[in-house]
Amino acid sequence: xxxxxxVLKSEFKRRVxxxxxxxTTLLGPIGILVFFGIIxxxxxxxxxxxxxxxxxxxxxxxxxEHMLNLQSVDHRFTPVDAPLDTVRAQTLAGVYDGxxxxxxxxxxxxxxxxYYSPEGGGFSLANDLEYRIGHALRQHRIGEHNLSPEVxxxxxxxxxxxxxxxxxxxxxxxxxxxxxxxxxxMGFLIYMTMLIYGTVVLYGVIEEKxxxxxxxMISSIRPFELLMGKVLGIGLMGLVQLTVWALLMMGGxxxxxxxxxxxxxxxxxxxxxxxxxxxxxxxxxxTLPNVSVDVFVWFVLFFLVGYLLYAGLFAAVxxxxxxxxxxxxxLLPVMMPIIVSIMFISPVLENPHSSLAVxxxxxxxxxxxxxxxxxxxxEVPLWEVLLSFSLLCAGFVATIWVSSRIYRVGxxxxxxxxxLKDLIRWFRYA
Amino acid sequence: MPILTIDxxxxxxxxxxxxxxxxxxxxxxxxxxxxxxxxxxKTSTIRMIANITxxxxxxxxxxxxxxxxxxxxxxxxLPEERGLYKKLKVSEQLLYFAQLRGLRRDDxxxxxxxxxxxxxxxxxxxxxxxxxxKGMQQKxxxxxxxxxxxxxxILDEPFSGLDPIxxxxxxxxxxxxxxxxxxxLFASHRMEQVEQLCDDICLIAEGRILVHGxxxxxxxxxxxxxxxxxxxxxxxxxxPFVSSGQIRITSRTHHSAxxxxxxxxxxxxxxxxxxxxxxxLYRYELVMPSLSEIFISLVEGKSAA
Numbered sequence: 001x002x003x004x005x006x007v008l009k010s011e012f013k014r015r016v017x018x019x020x021x022x023x024t025t026l027l028g029p030i031g032i033l034v035f036f037g038i039i040x041x042x043x044x045x046x047x048x049x050x051x052x053x054x055x056x057x058x059x060x061x062x063x064x065e066h067m068l069n070l071q072s073v074d075h076r077f078t079p080v081d082a083p084l085d086t087v088r089a090q091t092l093a094g095v096y097d098g099x100x101x102x103x104x105x106x107x108x109x110x111x112x113x114x115y116y117s118p119e120g121g122g123f124s125l126a127n128d129l130e131y132r133i134g135h136a137l138r139q140h141r142i143g144e145h146n147l148s149p150e151v152x153x154x155x156x157x158x159x160x161x162x163x164x165x166x167x168x169x170x171x172x173x174x175x176x177x178x179x180x181x182x183x184x185x186m187g188f189l190i191y192m193t194m195l196i197y198g199t200v201v202l203y204g205v206i207e208e209k210x211x212x213x214x215x216x217m218i219s220s221i222r223p224f225e226l227l228m229g230k231v232l233g234i235g236l237m238g239l240v241q242l243t244v245w246a247l248l249m250m251g252g253x254x255x256x257x258x259x260x261x262x263x264x265x266x267x268x269x270x271x272x273x274x275x276x277x278x279x280x281x282x283x284x285x286x287t288l289p290n291v292s293v294d295v296f297v298w299f300v301l302f303f304l305v306g307y308l309l310y311a312g313l314f315a316a317v318x319x320x321x322x323x324x325x326x327x328x329x330x331l332l333p334v335m336m337p338i339i340v341s342i343m344f345i346s347p348v349l350e351n352p353h354s355s356l357a358v359x360x361x362x363x364x365x366x367x368x369x370x371x372x373x374x375x376x377x378x379e380v381p382l383w384e385v386l387l388s389f390s391l392l393c394a395g396f397v398a399t400i401w402v403s404s405r406i407y408r409v410g411x412x413x414x415x416x417x418x419x420l421k422d423l424i425r426w427f428r429y430a
Numbered sequence: 431m432p433i434l435t436i437d438x439x440x441x442x443x444x445x446x447x448x449x450x451x452x453x454x455x456x457x458x459x460x461x462x463x464x465x466x467x468x469x470x471x472k473t474s475t476i477r478m479i480a481n482i483t484x485x486x487x488x489x490x491x492x493x494x495x496x497x498x499x500x501x502x503x504x505x506x507x508l509p510e511e512r513g514l515y516k517k518l519k520v521s522e523q524l525l526y527f528a529q530l531r532g533l534r535r536d537d538x539x540x541x542x543x544x545x546x547x548x549x550x551x552x553x554x555x556x557x558x559x560x561x562x563x564k565g566m567q568q569k570x571x572x573x574x575x576x577x578x579x580x581x582x583x584i585l586d587e588p589f590s591g592l593d594p595i596x597x598x599x600x601x602x603x604x605x606x607x608x609x610x611x612x613x614x615l616f617a618s619h620r621m622e623q624v625e626q627l628c629d630d631i632c633l634i635a636e637g638r639i640l641v642h643g644x645x646x647x648x649x650x651x652x653x654x655x656x657x658x659x660x661x662x663x664x665x666x667x668x669x670p671f672v673s674s675g676q677i678r679i680t681s682r683t684h685h686s687a688x689x690x691x692x693x694x695x696x697x698x699x700x701x702x703x704x705x706x707x708x709x710x711l712y713r714y715e716l717v718m719p720s721l722s723e724i725f726i727s728l729v730e731g732k733s734a735a
Contacts, residue, residue: 007530018517211514211516220502220531412483
């Protein structure tokens with residue numbers, strides 16, 4: 001008789017009914033929003049603190065005016081009419097963050113502008129200043145030719161590159177960055193959930209071992225049944241949690257759409273006042289990504305098998321120790337591949353067809369994160385997805401076999417920490 | 431009802447031999463006491479019987495069938511190291527263990543009610559296990575062991591942590607099980623309990639069986655070589671016997687001593703000395719050695735050899 005379902009049911013029920021689970025499931029999305037909100041706030045704050053007060057000594061007498069015409073959020077330019085030595089002293093005294101010298105010869109290309117500051121400036125500041133001075137110089141030279149305002153206006157262009165995603169259906173869907181964001185989010189989610197649920201398995205195994213309940217369990221069922229029941233039960237718990245999160249977030253997005261629609265004025269967008277919020281959003285050029293169902297199906301599949309693969313390994317680690325503190329050294333090698341896969345998430349996002357991306361998504365231990373990212377941002381050939389998934393499944397079968405052999409011996413071992421030699425010995429036990 | 435046969439079984443962990451060609455038998459309707467010092471191989475033996483580990487050599491049979499995963503359906507095992515899921519309610523816990531051992535839900539709930547009542551634990555059924563005292567957890571553990579009516583009961587130190595009233599209740603239940611024809615394996619260090627309960631004993635040390643047989647036969651084979659004394663006065667008269675290696679004092683107070691005769695020393699020498707050197711002699715009794723005395727002399731004889 002197979003008792004995996006009994007273990008599965010008990011493990012699942014025990015966890016899903018716990019207060020911690022209910023809280024994290026309902027509050028998780030809020031937590032994620034707060035998390036990203038804080039990141040955005042911090043980055044905004046970081047940009048703010050970057051703003052400088054720059055003294056400008058304009059020997060040309062014409063360029064500063066044009067520079068000031070360009071809006072700047074980052075820096076405040078203060079015209080200074082004093083000898084350079086004085087400005088230098090003031091800058092060193094901290095009155096200005098730096099000073100810019102525009103020599104008179106600049107207008108005739110006989111001299112270069114120079115920027116002085118105690119901190120030496122940075123790459124982006126240099127870019128910004130070069131752009132402003134170049135712009136001012138251009139404006140000045142155009143002005144010298146007495147061009148008509150029409151010509152000036154026609155010269156004033158503002159190009160914004162639209163990135164479109166081309167799919168087999170021939171559809172040009174919304175902005176590509178939305179897909180990148182989605183891909184990054186899904187990759188991050190699969191990484192987080194594999195680690196979190198893997199850790200739940202780890203602690204479950206350690207708890208059974210340290211409370212000694214495991215000896216009773218395996219006098220009733222085979223260790224493999226206990227291992228699989230536990231891993232599957234916690235996996236099911238994870239799936240329920242992810243589903244609730246997905247529903248909450250979809251609901252939240254729909255609600256956000258309606259709310260946004262209420263704040264948009266139909267008349268300025270050129271649509272009838274009776275237009276639905278969706279039509280309004282479309283007219284305002286706010287598009288939600290049109291992601292095919294396949295991507296979500298693959299996400300669930302790669303999450304499940306990836307989780308199973310790591311859960312088996314985490315369980316093996318758990319069986320080797322008696323306390324949570326003892327896991328650290330053992331967990332690192334197990335978690336290394338998954339950390340590697342998340343480290344490479346941005347190269348994969350930028351170039352989802354690079355050989356790095358393909359290789360990472362074929363190695364079972366690193367496959368789930370890059371594969372989900374690639375599926376979200378680009379078209380991956382079906383054979384490649386299937387090959388990656390088959391290898392992942394094969395990897396799972398191999399690791400669960402190794403893990404269960406270590407597990408069944410490890411859970412009965414007390415008193416000393418297992419060494420690699422012990423592991424090999426356990427593995428060989430009949 | 432099953433006979434449990436351990437047939438020249440050996441178990442090694444790496445280079446360490448935990449059980450060395452052990453053979454013994456446990457019979458239905460009898461209680462076999464499995465005795466041995468710490469690290470003697472008791473737990474290793476029990477784990478092989480419960481099919482938790484496998485024997486390297488030899489065979490373990492229940493009713494002449496070699497043990498395998500099937501044996502766990504016939505087995506109730508109470509390990510020495512107790513363990514329960516702390517967060518589960520008592521009734522959930524018992525139901526989980528019962529279902530794992532093949533009981534149907536409705537069948538199990540009836541039995542759980544019966545046994546909780548028997549142990550006077552009904553009102554705790556909905557409590558979380560971690561809220562229970564150690565003794566109560568002990569009782570829950572025993573209930574889970576006995577719940578599916580196993581043919582073979584393996585009880586490792588079942589009385590530890592129980593107060594006298596509950597110990598007596600547990601003893602009654604174990605004896606009931608014995609009368610119902612179950613085969614019972616009782617592992618313990620508590621010699622007086624073993625002596626009270628067991629029909630047969632099996633003594634293990636360093637993985638080998640030192641003695642195996644019925645308790646009475648084993649005691650008889652040692653003969654009446656022990657003396658219980660009660661007296662008034664100075665007990666120093668015994669010391670020369672000790673230093674000359676004629677006796678060993680196994681327990682001694684101001685007014686009493688339990689003595690074991692060694693190397694065929696005549697019992698009457700002690701009697702004469704007692705009469706001559708004590709103010710009053712209340713008791714002189716020539717008896718068979720206690721089980722703990724047998725245990726000590728066998729284990730020490732083994733390590734001396």
